[in-house]
Amino acid sequence: MAKEITPRSEDYSQWYLDIVHKARMADNSPVRGCMVIKPHGFAVWEKMRDALDAMFKETGHVNAYFPLFIPKSFLSREAAHVEGFAKECAVVTHYRLKNDPNGGGVVVDPEAKLEEELIVRPTSETIIWDTYKDWIQSYRDLPILINQWANVVRWEMRTRPFLRTAEFLWQEGHTAHATSEEAVKETRMILDVYAKFAEEFMAMPVIKGLKSENERFAGAVDTYCIEALMQDGKALQAGTSHFLGQNFAKAFDVLFLNKENQQEHVWATSWGVSTRLVGGLIMTHSDDDGLVLPPKLAPIQVVIVPIPKPFPNLIEVAEKIAADLRVKGVSVKIDADEQNRPGFKFAEYEMIGVPVRLGLGQRDLDAGQIEVARRDTKEKTSVPIDTIADHVAQLLDDIQNNLFERARAYRDAHITEANTWEAFEELIETKGGFVSAHWDGTTETEVAIKEKTKATLRCIPLDAKEEAGKCILTGKPSARRVLFAKAY
Amino acid sequence: MAKEITPRSEDYSQWYLDIVHKARMADNSPVRGCMVIKPHGFAVWEKMRDALDAMFKETGHVNAYFPLFIPKSFLSREAAHVEGFAKECAVVTHYRLKNDPNGGGVVVDPEAKLEEELIVRPTSETIIWDTYKDWIQSYRDLPILINQWANVVRWEMRTRPFLRTAEFLWQEGHTAHATSEEAVKETRMILDVYAKFAEEFMAMPVIKGLKSENERFAGAVDTYCIEALMQDGKALQAGTSHFLGQNFAKAFDVLFLNKENQQEHVWATSWGVSTRLVGGLIMTHSDDDGLVLPPKLAPIQVVIVPIPKPFPNLIEVAEKIAADLRVKGVSVKIDADEQNRPGFKFAEYEMIGVPVRLGLGQRDLDAGQIEVARRDTKEKTSVPIDTIADHVAQLLDDIQNNLFERARAYRDAHITEANTWEAFEELIETKGGFVSAHWDGTTETEVAIKEKTKATLRCIPLDAKEEAGKCILTGKPSARRVLFAKAY
8 A cells, every 4th residue: 555655755746646646635626727625635624624713713703705706897906916816717708508509518608698707706805895895884893803714716727736726725814904003913813823723733833924025915015924844845835814904995995984083994904724734734744654644633533443353342342442532532433344454454544644543453452452553653552451542542642742843843954044145055956945044125136036046935934033144145234034945 | 673674564575685684694795696695694504504514424424525617518418417507507718817908907818718618516416426437436435425515606597695696505415326225215314304404403394395307406316305484475495305316327427336246327316405594594483573593593592781781790690691501502692882772782682583682680680580581482581590591591492492383383374285276276376385286297287387376386295195186277187285385
């Protein structure tokens, strides 16, 4: 089974695709760039969604749902937004099919042409701010703290499952505030929620930072991001939170009467994470034997495999252990299938990333023991059967922590300072990871660096120290280091 | 507040729209036929979704996600399906916009025309069965029991919020089986799940039945349905479960090796309920003062309103009651806003359908009492404060049951037998509701009845007694009564 996966050392990109397919996370579809999210992949996304949704609700947000379609003219209303988003979109031009008069199935009915084309939402700022206009009159209507779970479409030319797909699933928060300060606070608070989720649930360490002007969301005043590092040394933007200022309120005429009884444009934020996180999760932890999942996001946390056959008394013991674990909130599967051999099953559960496997043999049972195998380190231990539930509950916590610490150690070992252009180029080309370097603050330099090295400016870390230095490329003065990396 | 709602007796249709808007369930959107589901409406849908999702999972189903777009040619593969579904669809013909060279915003880039048009899914049988082809080789791959929560688009000409919208949210189950018997069993089991959900959660009594050939889903062998009755005597199809036979397997070449080692086409079912249920929920229980929600689906089950002002000690008592209720799993809001008067708040919570309101005044408190108002009957009682949590928990159960019994009494009083054509016409025209009558079993007669009376054949009830009779229109022989009604 493990042999079916291309080793990371051989071809990291193919390794990723192998994991996606063999761990049954997603399939290609007949629609270019769109994937089918298979039950195992969707179960992981559901766990991510539910955890995030609870965090959004705890911070006062509510869910709503806005239309899939956006009138074409809406995209032109915010000048920067149209430049960034109105390009690669799915465009609906007609609303009816009819039988082909020549008998060739169905054809588009030319008489059913829309007066104005509809765009399948690439993001929903425009239609949401058009709606908020009707909802907001006074400061008493603010803040509006709405989130939406939805599908969006961006007609990407080069796609990869989860990481970049034409259609993807995401959440998009769109909030409206009476003051700039409150909107900035919201933007930063959500960034903290994202970072907490990435680290505590995904066991994926992230760096919180600010995007440069060049990498900013189309229509934003400031874009904050969390950046993670994959095992091949490439960065992944894992989530963004935008302070939109009054840009969309101005574009859609959304005014409110403030406490001083004056008309003012509303202040906005938007923020989102997507199924791309599933790709980040896969690439952060998995190995050459298959998927590795942090226990908090594993659809099945523990599998119990009776060996060599599910003798009735083994099943009985397995059921008892499963019941004890379920009381502790652990999800358990007992695999009592008699057709597949244990070795086949072990490889299968390794492949799909079940964090803990319990092998239950008659000999072990006679000795009052049970074999515990952990997916992250592949370690196997024998544990007394009467303490197994406590042991496994603790082990799941340990695995969650170990995955995070392992990923953080890798990430920390791959943040390297460069102080000369030669060192910078060499680091980007050979070691990879984040390269911490001085930059003169201009888009021109940023673009030049990208052209020379393919590295992009990932972010200006929020915790960057003030440190006078010289730009790595131009030698012009710089006040702090920023992070560059090749990225997904 | 209540005056803002058009009474049902005056204009039922306007009453419904008033409730939808004033109870903040949904708004119109700038996209024709698409609605914005507002936070309160979406919270109700979330509760419905979560309850259904748990029921699907308990019965062995898993969730997955398939593409939004369907290649146009797929729709032509199943002959009956294309007739029923390939007509009023949103058609994507282009994948790029560009800046208008004349400066008028953005225009569709004529060079970015798709080779084959994509249809925004009106339902997903075709793309899912095209995918299942790759997933199924042998009987060991079966059954596949997959559900999807998704948005779908049908270009309806006359729309009403929730009841009929161009885009709507739904779940669609798509299962694959090795035998006809197993697929039929699944179809019926899901019908039972739908009926149980409608009655136990929505408090909406339903009749389980079989659709006539004329009303069958496009591509199905049999369509089962649950039919509910609204307060204006019109029926609402609330959910359907289809036995698809081997139709889609044949259209998409999905074969499997059965236990006898022979190639056979796979057997299929599909089933769905949608945000239409929210419309049914509104119309089943609400009154001229606003929305009425069954406690199991109410986002806020209890509101506590301190009167006349939130004196600190009142708030303290309210917090204590809320904590006691939350321990019992009850969702509680305390409205300590000092700007709005209690009367305003009372009308507001009546409008949005909070099942129980607790009015907490200093005088009551001194007497050790609290005022309890139930939304369904408008009754108010004084309850000793030290038993309030138990009282309210019981009251929520009582309200849930009362709403169901009230709706069932109305429904049962509106199933009337007709034995002559004159009686049938009169019942449909004046009393409304379900008219139980004999029918000769032909589509011709069914269509004629619809043309004469606007009543449609809702279903052949599963519990219909065998009873020889004569067709209400043609006098031809009939073996059992079926139900007719005007419908949404």
